[in-house]
Amino acid sequence: MASIALRFYNFPPxxxxxxxxxxxxxxxxxxxxxxxxxxxxxAVVLLSTEAEVRLVISxxxxxxxxxxxxxxxxxxxxxxxxVDDGKNEATVGSEAAAKRxxxxxxxxxxxxxxxxEGFPPSSILYQYPKISPATVDNIxxxxxxxxxxxxxVLHLMNKMNLRPPFAVQDEARNPHxxxxxxxxxxxxxxxxSELxSELxSDTENTGPxxxxxxxxxxxxxxxxxxxxxxxxxxxxAVPPNVPKTxxxxxxxxxxxxxxxxxxxxxAAEASEPASERExxxxxxxxxxxxxxxxxxRASLNVFQNYAAGDPSGKLYIKNLAKQVTEQDLMEIYQxxxxxxxxxxxxxxxxxxxxxxxxxxxxxxxxxxxxxSEAKQFAKCIxxxxxxxxxxxxxxxxxxxxxxxxxxSNNHSLQPQPPAGIPGGNVLRKPEPVLCDDKFFLYRxxxxxxxxPFARLSDEVLLHIFKWLPKKTLFxxxxxxxxxxxVTKDDSLWVRIDLSGRTLNSxxxxxxxxxxxxxxxxxxxxxxxxxxxxxxxDHRTKLxxxxxxxxxxxxxGLFTLLAVCRSLRKLSLENIPLDDAICSEIAQxxxxxxxxxxxxxxxxxxxxxxxxxxxxxxxxFNLAWTHLSPSAxxxxxxxxxxxxxxxxxxxxxxxxxxSEIALIVRRCPTLxxxxxxxxTNLTHKTIDHLCRLQKLxxxxxxxxxxxxxxxxxxxxxxxxxxxxxIFGLMSDSSLAVVQSAMGCIGINKFYHSSIARPTIGSRRTxxxxxxxxx
Numbered sequence: 001m002a003s004i005a006l007r008f009y010n011f012p013p014x015x016x017x018x019x020x021x022x023x024x025x026x027x028x029x030x031x032x033x034x035x036x037x038x039x040x041x042x043a044v045v046l047l048s049t050e051a052e053v054r055l056v057i058s059x060x061x062x063x064x065x066x067x068x069x070x071x072x073x074x075x076x077x078x079x080x081x082x083v084d085d086g087k088n089e090a091t092v093g094s095e096a097a098a099k100r101x102x103x104x105x106x107x108x109x110x111x112x113x114x115x116x117e118g119f120p121p122s123s124i125l126y127q128y129p130k131i132s133p134a135t136v137d138n139i140x141x142x143x144x145x146x147x148x149x150x151x152x153v154l155h156l157m158n159k160m161n162l163r164p165p166f167a168v169q170d171e172a173r174n175p176h177x178x179x180x181x182x183x184x185x186x187x188x189x190x191x192x193s194e195l196x197s198e199l200x201s202d203t204e205n206t207g208p209x210x211x212x213x214x215x216x217x218x219x220x221x222x223x224x225x226x227x228x229x230x231x232x233x234x235x236x237a238v239p240p241n242v243p244k245t246x247x248x249x250x251x252x253x254x255x256x257x258x259x260x261x262x263x264x265x266x267a268a269e270a271s272e273p274a275s276e277r278e279x280x281x282x283x284x285x286x287x288x289x290x291x292x293x294x295x296x297r298a299s300l301n302v303f304q305n306y307a308a309g310d311p312s313g314k315l316y317i318k319n320l321a322k323q324v325t326e327q328d329l330m331e332i333y334q335x336x337x338x339x340x341x342x343x344x345x346x347x348x349x350x351x352x353x354x355x356x357x358x359x360x361x362x363x364x365x366x367x368x369x370x371x372s373e374a375k376q377f378a379k380c381i382x383x384x385x386x387x388x389x390x391x392x393x394x395x396x397x398x399x400x401x402x403x404x405x406x407x408s409n410n411h412s413l414q415p416q417p418p419a420g421i422p423g424g425n426v427l428r429k430p431e432p433v434l435c436d437d438k439f440f441l442y443r444x445x446x447x448x449x450x451x452p453f454a455r456l457s458d459e460v461l462l463h464i465f466k467w468l469p470k471k472t473l474f475x476x477x478x479x480x481x482x483x484x485x486v487t488k489d490d491s492l493w494v495r496i497d498l499s500g501r502t503l504n505s506x507x508x509x510x511x512x513x514x515x516x517x518x519x520x521x522x523x524x525x526x527x528x529x530x531x532x533x534x535x536x537d538h539r540t541k542l543x544x545x546x547x548x549x550x551x552x553x554x555x556g557l558f559t560l561l562a563v564c565r566s567l568r569k570l571s572l573e574n575i576p577l578d579d580a581i582c583s584e585i586a587q588x589x590x591x592x593x594x595x596x597x598x599x600x601x602x603x604x605x606x607x608x609x610x611x612x613x614x615x616x617x618x619x620f621n622l623a624w625t626h627l628s629p630s631a632x633x634x635x636x637x638x639x640x641x642x643x644x645x646x647x648x649x650x651x652x653x654x655x656x657x658s659e660i661a662l663i664v665r666r667c668p669t670l671x672x673x674x675x676x677x678x679t680n681l682t683h684k685t686i687d688h689l690c691r692l693q694k695l696x697x698x699x700x701x702x703x704x705x706x707x708x709x710x711x712x713x714x715x716x717x718x719x720x721x722x723x724x725i726f727g728l729m730s731d732s733s734l735a736v737v738q739s740a741m742g743c744i745g746i747n748k749f750y751h752s753s754i755a756r757p758t759i760g761s762r763r764t765x766x767x768x769x770x771x772x773x
Contacts, residue, residue, distance in 0.1 A: 004053050005032070007075040008060070009042035012068045017041055027060065044075060284335055284387060292390040292397050302399050308385065309402025311378055315361040315385055316403035321394035322357065325349070328393065333361050336384040341366055341376040360403070453482075461486045469773070470496060490515050490541075497764060497771040498524055499546075505532040505556070512563070515541045520771040522548040522571075522758070529556020534563050541566060546757040546766045548573040548595070557581055564588065569767050571595035571757045582606030586613035593619040593767065595755040597647070604631040611638045618643060621755035623674065624650035636662040643667040647754040649676040649699065657684040664688045674752045676701040676724070683710040694719055699752060701726035708733060712740050722748050 011020055017034045020041045024031055031043040047053050061072040129135065143150045157165070297303040302319045309316075317329070326349045333345055346362040361384075365377045389400045453461070465473060465487060477487040495518035496511065503511075504527045511519075512534075519542055526532070529552050540563050547557075548571045557575065561584035568590050577599050585594070586609045594610070594617060596602065602625050611617070617640045627635070632651065636659050639646075646667070648655060655678040663670075670692055675681065676699045683706055689698065690713055698714070700706065701724050708729060714720055722745045729737065738746050753759045757766035764772050 003046040003048060004050065005075045006045050006047065006053065006056060007042060007073050008045065008070065009037045009040065010068055010071045011040050011042070012066050013040055015041055015065075027056070029056070287332070287335070287387055287391050290392050291387075292392065294390070297390055300397065302397065303390075306399070307401065311381070312402045313363050313365065313377075313381065314403055315363075315381070315400050317359040317361060317388075317398055317400050318357065319396055319399045320349075320357045320359060321396040323394045324359075326359075329359055329361065332388060332391075332393075333384055336380055336387070338376065338380045339366075341373050341380055458482075458486055462489055462491065465489075465492055466773075488514070494518060495769075495771050495773065496520070500524060502527060504528060505530075508532060508560075509534065512540050512542070517541050518544045518766070518769055518771055520546045520757075520766050521550050522546050523550065525551040526556055529553050529559075532556050532559045534559065538563050539565055543568045544766055544769060545569070546571045547575060548757065550575065554578055554581060558584060561585060561587075567591055569593040569757070571755070571766075572599055573756075574598040576600045577602055577606065579603055579606040579609075582609050586610050589613060590616060592616055593755045595621045595757065596625060597621045597623040597756075599625055602627065602631065604628060604634055607631045608634040608638060611635055611640070615640055616642075619645045619755040621647040621752070623647045623752065627651055627654060629654050632659055636666060639666060641666060641668075643670060645672040645754045646670060647672075647674040647752050649674045649678065649752070651675075651678050653680060656680050657682055657688065660685045661688045664691055668692065669694055671695065672697040672754055674699040674754060676703070676726075676752075679704055681706060683707050686710045686713050690714065690716060692717070696720060697722045697749075699724040699749075700728075702728065704728070708737070711737055715741050715744070720744055722746075724749055726750075 008020075008024070011023075015023070020034060020043050021031055024043060024045065029045050032046045033044045035042055035044075045056075047056065057072050060070055063070040143153060154165075292300070297306070315333075326347045329347045329349065330345065333347070337345060343364045343366045346364070347359060348362070349359040350356055363377070363381055363384075366373060385400050385402070388398055391398045461483075465476065468476065470493075473487050473492060477484040493514040493516050496516050497520045498511070499520050499522040501521075502525045508526060509532060524547075542564050543566055545564065545567055552560075552575065554576060557572075557577075558581050561581060564584075565588060567588040570585065570588070570591060570593070573595050574597070577596070578601055582602070583606070585591070591614050594614070602622075607627070608631075611634060620639070620643065622635070627648070632648075632654055635648070643666075646663070655675065657680075660675070660681065663673075668691075671694055673689070673692075673695065674697075675685075679702070681700075681703045685700075685703075686706065689695065695717055696719055698720065700711075706728075711723070711725060714723060721743075723741065724747055725734075725737075726747055734746060764770060
C-alpha cells in the first residue's frame with residue numbers, strides 16, 4: 001500500500017531541526033525530510049494507513065506550542081521538503097527563477113482561458129500604476145464581460161464597507177461625470193480630506209479651510225449591503241427606489257459671502273478658526289435668507305411632530321453642529337435684544353452627555369410687573385423663536401421651541417390678578433433663580449387606563465412568581481386581589497426550610513396554611529406551642545416533616561401531628577413522646593420512614609400502636625430509646641414483614657439472641673441492621689444473621705459477648721458489603737478479619753444513617769429532597 005505523506009509546519013521560530021525531530025519522536029513519528037517554510041522548520045512524515053493519519057491529525061493539528069499553533073496537512077509524497085543540502089547561492093537562485101517563470105506561465109495560461117477565479121500565487125509581483133481613465137475603462141469592460149469578476153468586486157466593496165453601487169448617484173459623486181468635466185481621477189485634495197476628518201472626529205479643525213453650506217440627506221443610505229450571487233436563470237437584482245427629497249434652495253446674501261471670503265484668509269493671530277466663524281449671521285436678513293422655508297421643513301426628520309410650546313422666558317435649541325459654540329448662539333440672539341424689555345441673555349450649551357448638541361437660551365426681563373413691558377418681552381421671544389427656527393448654522397438646521405416645564409422662568413407671562421384686587425395682597429411664589437444647571441427637560445407622564453398585567457394570563461404570572469423567594473411572594477400577595485389569588489397556588493408553596501429558626505405559634509399556623517408538602521424544622525424553637533390552635537377538620541398537605549431536635553412540648557407536638565394525615569417520612573429525633581403522640585403518628589398509614597432515635601417516654605402501648613398501624617413502614621430507627629422487654633416483644637412480633645432497614649441499637653440488657661431470631665424470621669428481606677451496644681448478644685446471633693440472604697450492612701459495635709472468630713462466618717454472606725465492629729478488636733486483629741472477609745468493608749461508618757433525614761454534606765435536603773428553591 002502506498003504511503004501517505006503529511007506536512008508539519010508553523011513550528012515556533014526557536015525550534016531547530018533537532019527539536020522538531022525530538023518533538024515528533026515523542027509522538028512515535030519519524031521525519032522523512034526536513035526543510036524550511038516561511039522562516040520556520042517544516043517536516044514531512046510518511047504513514048502507512050489512513051487510520052494513523054486521522055489519529056495524527058486529530059492529536060497534533062492546531063496543537064498550541066507557545067504562541068503558535070501547529071498545522072498538519074496532506075502533501076504529495078513525491079515532493080520532499082526543501083533541504084539545505086549546501087547548494088551555492090547561484091544554483092538556488094537559478095532554480096527559484098525557473099520555478100518563478102513556470103508559475104507565471106501557468107497563471108497566464110489560466111488567465112487566457114478566463115477560468116481563474118482565485119487569488120494569484122504569492123510568487124508573482126504586480127506593479128500597480130497610478131489610476132487613470134484608461135485603466136478604469138479597461139476594468140469596467142472586464143466587469144461587463146466576466147461575471148465572476150463582477151461578483152468578486154461586489155464582495156470586496158461590501159467587505160470594505162463602501163457605498164453600494166445599485167442606487168443612482170449624484171453627479172457630484174459620479175467619477176465619470178467628473179472626468180467629463182475635466183477633473184482627473186486623482187486622490188482627494190487636502191481640502192476634502194480635512195473636511196472628512198473633521199466630520200469623523202470629535203475634535204475641532206483649526207485649519208483655514210472653508211466648508212460649503214449643505215444639508216445632510218434625510219434618508220441616509222446603509223453602510224453595508226449583502227451581495228448575493230444569483231443563478232443565470234434567476235431574476236437579477238433591481239436597484240431599490242430611494243425616494244428623492246426636494247432640494248432646498250438657499251439664497252445667501254452678498255455681505256455674507258464677502259464676510260466668509262475675508263474670513264477664509266489665514267490670520268496668524270486669530271483667536272478662533274475661520275471655518276467655525278463663517279456661518280454667524282450679521283443681521284436678521286442673513287438669518288431669513290439662510291433658513292429652511294416653512295413648507296419644506298416637514299420633509300426633514302428633525303421637524304417631525306414639531307410644536308412651539310407654551311410661552312416662557314427660555315428657548316430650547318437642538319440639532320446643533322458640534323462646531324457651534326456659545327459665542328455663536330450669543331451673537332445670533334443678541335440681534336433680538338430689546339433693551340426696553342430684555343435685561344440680559346444667557347446661553348447654556350450642552351457639550352457632553354445625553355444632551356450633547358442642545359442648548360438653552362434664557363431671557364431675563366427688565367420689569368415683570370409692567371403689562372406693556374411683559375407684552376413686549378413675550379413678543380421679542382416669539383420673534384427670536386420664529387426667526388431662528390430652521391436657520392442653517394454650521395451645515396445643520398437649528399430647531400427651536402419652548403422647553404417643556406411646569407414652572408415658568410418669567411412671571412410676566414403668567415396670568416395677572418384681577419384689576420379689582422391690589423397686586424400687593426396677592427400671594428406670589430418666590431422668584432426662581434435663573435440657573436440652567438438645575439433645569440430639567442421632562443415630559444408629563446400620560447395616564448394609561450389599561451393595566452399592563454391584564455394582558456398576562458394567570459399561568460404566565462405563575463411562571464414569574466415561581467422564581468421569587470417566599471418573603472417576596474408574601475409581599476406580592478398584598479398588591480391586589482389577583483396577585484393574592486395567584487400567589488396562593490399550591491405549586492409555589494411546595495418546600496420551605498425553617499431549620500434553626502425561632503417561631504411563635506401564629507407564624508407556624510400561618511406557614512402550614514399555605515399547603516407546604518416539604519418542611520424542615522430541625523433544631524428550631526417553637527415559642528408558646530400551647531397556643532397553637534387549628535380550625536376544626538383542618539388538614540395540612542405535609543408529606544416530609546423533619547423535627548429533629550426541635551424545642552417543642554408534648555401538647556404542641558400533639559396539636560401539630562393532629563392535622564397531619566399524609567405523612568410519608570417523619571423524623572422526631574430527641575423529642576419526648578407519649579401515647580397520645582404515638583397514636584397521632586399511627587394515623588398516617590402511608591409512612592415509609594420513621595426516625596424516633598433518642599426519643600424518651602416510649603411505652604409498650606405506644607410502640608404497639610405504631611408497629612401495628614404502619615404496614616408500609618420500611619425504615620425504622622429506634623436507637624437509644626431504652627425500650628423495655630415488653631416493647632421489644634411487640635416490635636419483633638408485630639413489625640412490618642417488608643422491613644428493609646432497622647436500627648435498635650442501645651438496648652444494653654433487653655435485646656437477646658431470641659429476639660434476633662424472631663427478627664430474622666419476621667423480616668427476611670432486611671438490607672441494613674444495626675444492633676450495636678447490645679451486650680447480651682452472643683455468637684448465636686451470628687448464626688441467626690447468616691440466614692439473611694439480602695443483608696448488605698451490619699453493625700455489631702461494642703457487642704462484647706460475641707467471639708472474635710464468630711465474625712468470620714459472615715464471610716459466607718455474598719451480599720454483605722459493610723461490617724462495623726468498633727471497640728472490639730485491636731488493629732492487628734482487624735487486619736486478620738479484613739483479610740479473611742475479602743472485599744467486605746470493615747468499620748467504614750461511624751454513625752448509622754437508617755431513617756435519618758440529613759446525611760453527610762447534604763445539609764439543605766431531607767431524605768434526598770431539597771428544601772430550598
